[in-house]
Amino acid sequence: MKTIQAYRFALDLTPSQERDVLSHAGAARVAHNWALARVRAVMDQRTAERSYGVPEELLTPSLSWSLAGLRKAWNQAKPDVAPWWGEVSKEAFNSGLDALARGLKNWADSHTGKRAGRPVGFPRFKSRRRTTPSVRFTTGAIRVEPDRMHVVLPRPGRLKLHESPRKLARRLEPGTARIMSATARRDGGRWHVAFTVEVDRAERAPARPRSVIGVDVGIKHLAVLSTGELIDNPRHLVTAQQRMRALGRALSRKTGPDRRTGRRASKRWERAAARLGRTHARVANLRRDGLQKLTTRIAREHGTVVVEDLNIICMLRNRRLARHIADAGFGEIRRQLADKTEWNGGRLVVADRWYPSSKTCSGCGTVKAKLALSEREYQCEACGLVVDRDRNAALNLAALAAQLDTAGSGPVAACGADQKTRARGQVAVKREPGTTPVGQTGTVPPQGGTTNQPCAH
Structure with a gap:
């Protein structure tokens, strides 16, 4: 494979090597900014000519947004734009032009509806001081x-x-x-x-190919497994918050750059900014290392892993929890599990975001009408089961895999309620237990008749 x-x-x-590599990165930025300025100038010229009533066949010729077209235009103009172009590798300019070509394509696809997800903005110029x-x-x-x-x-x-x-x-x-x-x-x-x-990669098999595990991510515990194991949330950002605040205050007392007056930053400001940047990088490295080890262990030991399709963008709108949700890395956990389960010969089952994993009783299947986020224990009124809220959700996710026939479905399969976020003003319709939602075929419906809100967990 x-x-x-x-x-x-x-x-x-x-x-000397750092200056050499930095000059290559600067060359990529120069090529990107030149090509972007050329694209915007041609677009503005054609817009102005249309406003004057110029026919389409007489408009200024458009500039190709493909990598080949941008590279051809750059090769014609580089002797005047960058007379030092022979001092760096041609790959440096190709790197900047390729980034612009991808950005323009993503913007065009998003603008015309060909690209799903959040709207993509038009590419912007790269600053020499602020760009990585x-x-x-x-x-x-x-x-x-x-x-x-x-x-x-x-x-x-x-x-x-x-x-x-x-x-x-x-x-x-x-x-x-x-x-x-x-x-x-x-x-x-x-x-x-x-x-x-x-x-x-050679074909591999998990340590327990028939093992099914449900993974419920959270803030108090980074992950709660259906086996009963609790993965503590290290909270790297919260741990480093005090140091970051001190470094931020120290940075604010230094003489920083001013774009209005053209004032350059002092050496002390640059050193303070570097200290703050290293602290942020350490937090990112610790988070990345912990998630890699966790997902690797789960993918190697279990044949089937079940996770939820969380609406993380909506969850980040909660101002009290946004920092903790971003620090936990919910989306990164799912992304890594999708890759590593495929590498290790397992499969990843993704429960739909409307599947009521937290509201459903893992013992009898009864679904609660409402479950506040502050209720950390699930108490079933039908069978009397009392269990931790996250453990109950993980058990429901593990049980959901048994309802899905994955023959020929590939490494990642989606299951659960087939209901999208309703449009504004649309009334939610309750689904009776054991029935199939409108438009859903080929999957086993989840137990219960209510759905979670997209931000609830």
Whole structure:
């Protein structure tokens, strides 16, 4: 099975190497901003000509938004726009133009209704001081050295690694992996290189192929498993909040940049901003490490994993819980489980967001009409069951997998109530227990006749 996987390693660059990589990132930004200015100028010119009544065939020729079209226009203009273009790799300019081509396509698809999800805005110019330096290499000499201590990029050359790339080297040496691209990026004051690799993964099976586990994510506990295991929420952001506030106050007392007057930031301000950035990067690294270990263990041990399709965007509108929800990383847990269950030969079952996992009794199947978020214990009035709210939801998710026939459905299957968020002014219709919603076929309906609100959990 061939999959696309990323490997990310920290770099130890010398001052000259850092300037070289930073110049490549700056070249990508210059090409992006030039092409964006050209696209906007052509669009504004054509709009003005239409307002004057100019026929369509006489309008200014439009500029192609594809990568090939932007690259052709850049190659014609680069001797005048960037006379220093020979000092950096051509991949630097290609990186900036490719990012713009993707952004324009996403905006056009979202504007015309071809792209689902939240509306995508028109691409914006990249600031030299506020943009994260990044450059992507797709051709040329890209490899990991045999000593497993250095990597080679086309123009920067041989760069020392801060950590061993043995996991990637073990796949490259026997030929079971192929590097497709390498991206150098500066995060939290440290440079990293991320390799996009096509990996030929051997077929694997979970430790317990017939094991079914329900995973209910939350804030008090990061995850509650149907087996009864409670995964504590480390709350990395809350732990570092006091230090972040102190560093933020120290930063505000320094002389920062002013775009109106053109004032540049002081050296003390830059050092204080770097300290704050490193603190944020540490929080992100701790969160990423914990989620990777948790999802890897679940995917390797269990054959079927059941999670909920949470409306995280709506949940983040709760001002009291938004910070804690974002710190937990609910969406990242589901994304990683989707990839790792496929890699390990398992399957991921996604319960619909309207499935009443928290309101349903895991003992008798009775569904409560209302369940406040403050009620942390589920008390069934029909059978008298008293159980933790999250444990009850995890048990219901695990039981839901038995109702789904996944023959030929692929690694990720959706099940539960087939009901979308109703339009404004539309009246909700209650569904009787054991009936199939209108328009739903081929799936087993969940027990219970009420649905959760999109933000409730």
